[in-house]
Amino acid sequence: MENDQRSSPVDSTIRRLKTVEGHLRGVIRMVEEDAYCIDVIRQIQAVEAALNKVSSKILEDHLNSCVITAIQGSDKKERERVLKEITEVFEMSTKV
Amino acid sequence: MENDQRSSPVDSTIRRLKTVEGHLRGVIRMVEEDAYCIDVIRQIQAVEAALNKVSSKILEDHLNSCVITAIQGSDKKERERVLKEITEVFEMSTKV
Amino acid sequence: MENDQRSSPVDSTIRRLKTVEGHLRGVIRMVEEDAYCIDVIRQIQAVEAALNKVSSKILEDHLNSCVITAIQGSDKKERERVLKEITEVFEMSTKV
Amino acid sequence: MENDQRSSPVDSTIRRLKTVEGHLRGVIRMVEEDAYCIDVIRQIQAVEAALNKVSSKILEDHLNSCVITAIQGSDKKERERVLKEITEVFEMSTKV
Numbered sequence: 001m002e003n004d005q006r007s008s009p010v011d012s013t014i015r016r017l018k019t020v021e022g023h024l025r026g027v028i029r030m031v032e033e034d035a036y037c038i039d040v041i042r043q044i045q046a047v048e049a050a051l052n053k054v055s056s057k058i059l060e061d062h063l064n065s066c067v068i069t070a071i072q073g074s075d076k077k078e079r080e081r082v083l084k085e086i087t088e089v090f091e092m093s094t095k096v
Numbered sequence: 097m098e099n100d101q102r103s104s105p106v107d108s109t110i111r112r113l114k115t116v117e118g119h120l121r122g123v124i125r126m127v128e129e130d131a132y133c134i135d136v137i138r139q140i141q142a143v144e145a146a147l148n149k150v151s152s153k154i155l156e157d158h159l160n161s162c163v164i165t166a167i168q169g170s171d172k173k174e175r176e177r178v179l180k181e182i183t184e185v186f187e188m189s190t191k192v
Numbered sequence: 193m194e195n196d197q198r199s200s201p202v203d204s205t206i207r208r209l210k211t212v213e214g215h216l217r218g219v220i221r222m223v224e225e226d227a228y229c230i231d232v233i234r235q236i237q238a239v240e241a242a243l244n245k246v247s248s249k250i251l252e253d254h255l256n257s258c259v260i261t262a263i264q265g266s267d268k269k270e271r272e273r274v275l276k277e278i279t280e281v282f283e284m285s286t287k288v
Numbered sequence: 289m290e291n292d293q294r295s296s297p298v299d300s301t302i303r304r305l306k307t308v309e310g311h312l313r314g315v316i317r318m319v320e321e322d323a324y325c326i327d328v329i330r331q332i333q334a335v336e337a338a339l340n341k342v343s344s345k346i347l348e349d350h351l352n353s354c355v356i357t358a359i360q361g362s363d364k365k366e367r368e369r370v371l372k373e374i375t376e377v378f379e380m381s382t383k384v
Binding site: 205241246247253285287 | 298301302305306308309312313315316319320322325326328329330332333335336337339340342343346347349350354373374377380381383384
Binding site: 052053055056059060063064067068071072079083084086087089090091093094095096 | 340341343344347348351352355356359360367371372374375377378379381382383384
């Protein structure tokens, strides 16, 4: 996501997130129109599932760019940092 | 969430969801400005955590209104339906 | 799960949990036999999915026994307590 | 986790998983002794949180061994396989 050659993954991420935003606005409309609580919860869960997919896609792009570069590079500290971050987002993903 | 006396929980849900929508728009801006992938994933996880809180709040309101009414009512089918839905959203919550 | 007439759901819960325990022991054996890390993680995720199903089943039984009793009972405090617990386990379920 | 020099992470994983197994056996005992349903669900959630920690630890060890080796190696297919697996367990982690 960090240089011109990778504009395509960034565009795709923006498009996906805007779709989720539209979905979320639909949920807000449902609540405004007094939709049934359980239906609202189900739609919120659908929004979360969509967000999970976006995160997985971003991670996939990240692994195939920044992470490869860092691991093949000579900076040990940078390598450790990049790998630590992956463990951290993995750990957090089990909590949300 | 389904009658006038309960307008306050509905308003509060709308306000919470609009905050999440603002947060999500902020994430889209981050991606547009080429933010670091891992930071984007972390912000998406924060959005999901916020959505989980909204869902819990909606469920709480639902339990204290519709569910009490259904269980104290005389319609066995309705009672079963209402309880089954809670198990379903609980089960789904472990998957998103 | 709390009186003799409900011995069957309890038995079923015990049987399910013992199956999960067997699965978990299998995962420990995999690690002892130097299985591939990712395969171990996948099996741990399968164990968690199985535990989620057991929790949903217990909640379902709970809703259809204790919760109905509490809500139909005259003790307002007890009713509130029982409903609050459901919101709490729902909220926690989004975090594990 | 796959060669002698790494016996220590493996031992630590086994120890952690055996602790979780003991915890799970405690949950089975609770059910056998007719514990309150919600307390059982809470303990199952605690077991899952512990399993998540074990998974994160295994992933961390994996990133710092197999993944570094694969990415620094010359086999492009192997590199892709290893990175794809990480995305897969991440995606699954959002579902359990």
